[in-house]
Amino acid sequence: MVDLLTFVNEHPINESSIKAALAREGKKVEKLVPSDLFPYDQDHYGGLQAVKELAEKARFSANSVVLDVCSGMGGPARYISDCYGCSVVGLDVNKSRTLSAARLTRWVDLGNTVSFVCGDAGIMPLGQNAFTHVVSQEGFLHIEDKGALFRNCREVLRPEGRMVFTDWIASPNLSSHERNILRDGMAAVGVHTEVEYKNYIFEAGFDSLETEDLSSWWAKILPERFKMYQSKSKEAGEAFGLRRFEEFINAYGAFIRVLEAGKLGGMRFTVGSL
Numbered sequence: 681m682v683d684l685l686t687f688v689n690e691h692p693i694n695e696s697s698i699k700a701a702l703a704r705e706g707k708k709v710e711k712l713v714p715s716d717l718f719p720y721d722q723d724h725y726g727g728l729q730a731v732k733e734l735a736e737k738a739r740f741s742a743n744s745v746v747l748d749v750c751s752g753m754g755g756p757a758r759y760i761s762d763c764y765g766c767s768v769v770g771l772d773v774n775k776s777r778t779l780s781a782a783r784l785t786r787w788v789d790l791g792n793t794v795s796f797v798c799g800d801a802g803i804m805p806l807g808q809n810a811f812t813h814v815v816s817q818e819g820f821l822h823i824e825d826k827g828a829l830f831r832n833c834r835e836v837l838r839p840e841g842r843m844v845f846t847d848w849i850a851s852p853n854l855s856s857h858e859r860n861i862l863r864d865g866m867a868a869v870g871v872h873t874e875v876e877y878k879n880y881i882f883e884a885g886f887d888s889l890e891t892e893d894l895s896s897w898w899a900k901i902l903p904e905r906f907k908m909y910q911s912k913s914k915e916a917g918e919a920f921g922l923r924r925f926e927e928f929i930n931a932y933g934a935f936i937r938v939l940e941a942g943k944l945g946g947m948r949f950t951v952g953s954l
């Protein structure tokens with residue numbers, strides 16, 4: 681079974697793979713602008729299009745104070761700040777990702793508005809009522825205690841704040857065998873049905889919720905993403921060993937099969953004052 685630390689630290693998308701991609705384009709770290717990173721730093725499904733749709737739901741403005749939970753290498757945080765001029769804090773439990781996120785942000789000169797905190801969203805090391813928005817993309821599947829997660833998100837949000845996130849959604853017929861495959865291969869310890877998610881959200885004190893089913897979009901784009909990962913055998917094999925790369929590919933293949941069987945999908949949740 682892969683633990684979250686290994687899954688994230690030995691992931692084919694990482695700071696070195698971004699640097700290698702920029703070098704292939706002949707781009708120098710000292711001369712980068714945020715958009716140079718966008719093709720490479722978005723570690724969720726649907727790339728910038730997904731962040732744009734999330735941003736529309738969030739209704740950011742220049743005065744927004746945004747928390748990106750499970751921020752990874754900070755791609756969405758930088759995009760949001762660059763587009764709206766607002767301040768964004770990224771929270772991620774992984775130290776190496778947090779350090780990469782801060783470095784990439786310095787390269788593109790967004791350090792005045794975008795910052796990163798290394799910490800667990802299940803504990804939430806941030807102040808009450810500090811944010812106008814909480815966002816997240818494809819991170820919550822790694823968090824088992826959703827009760828604590830949503831209570832924490834409610835606490836750091838101002839009363840009129842909005843929370844928008846996307847995540848995997850289990851269909852009620854996802855078997856325990858398939859759940860175990862996803863947990864063991866992709867550190868997906870917190871996979872829920874839509875009904876379970878709704879219960880957690882309302883129990884945390886949110887009073888309104890809109891959902892959008894992204895499953896058919898994801899079913900189109902995820903096989904492409906799988907092909908992109910398969911093409912990274914040399915680079916990822918050299919970085920983390922071929923055996924680890926093959927484990928990753930096998931786990932991702934199993935994930936795609938569960939998705940294609942219609943037992944797993946994607947959903948966007950817009951929560952709070954609608």
Ligand SMILES: C[S@@+](CC[C@H](N)C(=O)[O-])C[C@H]1O[C@@H](n2cnc3c(N)ncnc32)[C@H](O)[C@@H]1O
Pocket residue numbers: 684688721722723724749750751752753754755756771772773774777799800801802816817818819822823
């Ligand atoms: C697939 S990446 C998504 C990164 C980012 N949202 C993006 O779209 O580019 C998932 C991230 O969630 C983080 N994560 C998992 N559990 C977490 C927790 N309990 N608290 C904070 N971050 C967590 C992981 O370290 C990883 O960087």
